[in-house]
Amino acid sequence: MNAMKLETYLVNVLGCKVNQYDAQQIEQLLERYGLNKAEVTDEADVIVVHTCGVTAAAARKSRQTIRNMQRDNPLAHVIVTGCAANDDLTHVDQDPVFRVPAGADWLQRLAGQLDSLALPNPRAGEGIETDTFTISRFEGHTRAFLKVQDGCDIGCSFCIIPQLRKEPRDKAIDVAVREATVLTEAGYREIVVTGVSVGLYGRERGSSLAEMLRNLAAVPNIGRIRLSSLHPGELTDELLEVWASSPNIMPHLHLSLQSGSDVILHAMRRGYTADEYYDAVQRARAALDNPAFTTDVIVGFPGETDAYFDECYAFCQKVGFSQMHIFTYSPRPKTMAAKMGGQVNGALATARSERLHALGETLALNYHQPFIGRPVEVLVEGVKDGVAHGYSKHYIPVEFEAADVLRGQIAAIEATEATPLGISRLNRL
Secondary structure (H helix, E strand, O other), X not given: OOOOOOOEEEEEEOOOHHHHHHHHHHHHHHHHOOOEEOOOHHHOOEEEEEEOOOOHHHHHHHHHHXXXXXXHOOOOEEEEEEOOOOOOOOOOOOOOOEEEEOOOOHHHHHHHHHOOOOOOOOOOOOOOOOOOOOOOOOOOOOEEXXXXXXXXXXXXXXXXXXXXXXXXXXXXXXXXXXXXXXXXHOOOOEXXXXXXXXXXXXXXXXXXXXXXXXXXXXOOOOOEEEEOOEOHHHXXXXXXXXXXXXXXXXXXXXXXXXXXXXXXXXXXXXXXXXHHHHXXXXXXXXXXXXXXXXXXXXXXXXXXXXXXXXXXXXXXXXXXXXXXXEEEOOOOOOOOHHHOXXXXXXXXXXXXXXXXXXXXXXXXXXXXXXXXXXXXEEEEEEEEOXXXXXXXXXXXXXXXXXXXXXXXXXXXXXXXXXXXXXXXXXXXX
């Protein structure tokens, strides 16, 4: 580390796909200022910790990461950004050089702070705007995330993100198309369209997510397009029509459920009933090719009785998810749910979680088994000891023997075995 001149940087990112995209923006902004990426913490002159605050545990982890960076490199300029950048969420004994919380103009604010440091290219961030500052690579990934939306105002009772990410805002379609074109030309075979609440796209622009996807699907030579999490109310007929007519858009929907009990859904302020959710699933099944449905479920939410949990269990069974991400509820300070009565005993919530995990394994196996003997295209994420691993169009994890397949290639295989974890022991066609 050079204490006299700032030459190197390191970005440590925690959290979701949106944060991963933000981190790429930060890296490419720092490179505009003339900094080079360091390989290890103690070689970095500038360290950015891009934090996550979605849960109290995530904020604690972000706080610990800041402390670790300060301990491992006490001479570095440590900068804290992201959802948990506010001091009340990630207070540490030694203040960072500066904090840049999430919000509509967070990247401009970061650039303004960077201008105060002795960097090789002073004021390199002049004129940038958060929603138009595009990326040209997604380092370390075979799939590139493309953030087209930020912020949320849905107002789920358990969620603090609207307070941290603020009001919804969109990236213009022409900017997103230009970015997708650059990423495609850079060799990325899959673009994951993401946002804090991506289904809200276009509400303030008189546009829609369907229009965004229609334009992205027309990018020359674009490979796969995958959509991140949707609220069931956002699965419009227009969106399904574009989805069905665009072979590049993968038949995989992450349709966040949270609970299958109407009483709990109401307490969560999710804005739909179990029947309305199931109607969205059925409409997607009618429109798409055997789509995979992945989801999130919270167990042990305040007021969840045995009967309400049983309703959730039965509903998950009815839908037949290909993968379930199951979370045991933990109170998030400053949310409505944290103040609710009927908090569920931790041991009981854990037992419910274990039951739902077991169901999830059964449902995953049920979804995977019909792919045995069928040709499957796999985007290879990595190869180790002669075994390649990646994901199919339906977002099924795949492993197969491969002596000559490279990371980032799409390989054709035939499934020979299915497990709850995916399909494997495959033979190349």
